[in-house]
Amino acid sequence: MPTDNHLKDAPSRPWTPPADPTGPGGIDFIAVERLLDNDIQPDALSRLELREAAAALYRTGTPVKELARRVDVHEAAAYELLADAGVLPPDQYCTINDCWRARRGHGLCQRHLEWERREVARSEREAKALDLAASGLSPEQISKAVHRSPKWVTGVLSSYATHRDHGAMEIAA
Numbered sequence: 001m002p003t004d005n006h007l008k009d010a011p012s013r014p015w016t017p018p019a020d021p022t023g024p025g026g027i028d029f030i031a032v033e034r035l036l037d038n039d040i041q042p043d044a045l046s047r048l049e050l051r052e053a054a055a056a057l058y059r060t061g062t063p064v065k066e067l068a069r070r071v072d073v074h075e076a077a078a079y080e081l082l083a084d085a086g087v088l089p090p091d092q093y094c095t096i097n098d099c100w101r102a103r104r105g106h107g108l109c110q111r112h113l114e115w116e117r118r119e120v121a122r123s124e125r126e127a128k129a130l131d132l133a134a135s136g137l138s139p140e141q142i143s144k145a146v147h148r149s150p151k152w153v154t155g156v157l158s159s160y161a162t163h164r165d166h167g168a169m170e171i172a173a
């Protein structure tokens with residue numbers, strides 16, 4: 001049962017949830033309260049409401065693993081809710097400027113981690129293409145070896161040639 005103070009004034013009146021959202025952004029805070037009281041299931045709440053519930057649990061010291069169970073999401077998704085709610089300590093956010101998602105690894109959020117992996121994969125593929133070009137393979141052969149189009153290969157090679165010409169002095173030093 002809900003334990004809101006205003007309900008104590010009318011203990012005999014049956015309590016029903018409001019049909020309309022009660023807060024800003026369509027957040028039904030009574031539904032949030034009811035979830036916190038284990039009075040309703042998480043699937044009755046919107047993502048914003050689950051975010052509020054997760055934030056409320058976090059503020060009262062509930063471990064993330066436990067609050068994830070209470071709002072019925074994976075732990076990673078619980079961190080996302082908490083990041084959205086702005087309740088995580090500063091060192092729990094992604095280190096990319098203006099990215100306020102929860103940190104997952106390497107100081108980055110899931111999205112920026114994936115971006116970093118793609119960047120690493122891209123530079124490794126470029127390095128391989130350059131190695132193969134240096135050992136005399138044609139763009140067509142390189143294309144097959146790195147699973148990229150011949151156009152991609154010629155783009156990498158010409159971009160490298162431009163940088164090499166401009167940076168020849170630095171590389172020589």
Ligand SMILES: [Zn+2]
Nearest residue numbers: 094099109112
């Ligand atoms: Zn990020």
